[in-house]
Amino acid sequence: MANQQNIEQLFENMWQDYLALNPDALKIFQLFEQKDTVVNDHVALRTYGVPGLTVEEIAKPLINAGYQSAGEYDFAQKKLRAQHFTHPDMPLVFISELKVEEFSATVQSIIAELVSQMDMSVIAQPDFLYSGRHWEISYETYQKLLAESEYAAWVAAFGFRPNHFTVSINHLTQFENISAVNQFLKDNGFALNTSGGEIKGTPASFLEQSSTMANSVEVTFSDCKKQIPSCFYEFAQRHKMANGEIFKGFIASSADKIFESTDSKAA
Ligand code: OOG
Ligand code: NI
Secondary structure, three states: OOOHHHHHHHHHHHHHHHHHHOHHHHHHHHHHHOOOOOOEEEEEEEEEOOOOOOHHHHOHHHHHOOOEEEEEEEEOOOOEEEEEEEOOOOOEEEEEEEOHHHOOHHHHHHHHHHHHOOOHHHOOOHHHHHOEOOOOOOHHHHHHHHHHOHHHHHHHHHOEOOOEEEEEHHHOOOOOOHHHHHHHHHHOOOOEOOOOOOOEOOHHHOEEEEEEOOOEEEEEOOOOEEEEEOOEEEEEEEOEOOOOOEOOOOOHHHHHHHHHHHOOOOO
16 A cells, blocks of 8 residues: 555545545536536545544554544544544545444444454454445344444444545535535535525635435345445635635534435435
């Protein structure tokens, strides 16, 4: 995982895995590509904060490829924490983890059982980042997780893979601002996440974000197949800070709402 070609291949593989779960993202990408070259702002990954699967452990292949941890975030209500990672030539990566220890004994034992089905030796491999689910799970168990945390249920159903890619609005020439992007998406029939308003953040916080609601895909559980929310597409417009540099971090209060793009009830 030492060279640029490998890290670019990893992102291409993650992109293909993501598109398979989010056909809307390909449609939107192609609409934008009619006039622009789409640049990816960041990829987001999710995990369980248990030994072996923490953000730091998931990030290892990225660190080996030249990424550095560059910010920490806490989401008290959703019981999540996160870090973002930067690389001189590659998109940002946002990795969050469930604070498993703060959940009920039921949720903790379900997650322990799922993780016990894993071969922990594969986690350090780069392809772990788009390897999906490593366990059998019933729909009944999925629903038990869903009752306490949408995020816990999402990881249980989809495993380890990009939750979203993000279009850099800064690199689109055909739109004035994020409102114009959102209007274009709605005109083309895509539903946006409206939690906290369609636009999260302001120019004053240096980052404005919006996202589609996740596509629904059929997932095979051990007892049945069900349509559930999978992955979404995000749009980010970054602004210059007082020192003239473009802000390259994340805003916890906005991220808190972006997480809800995989909620099963439409926002
Ligand atoms: C991550 C949500 C946060 C952002 O850009 O603020 C995020 C997730 O849904 O896993 O991606
Ligand atoms: Ni994001």
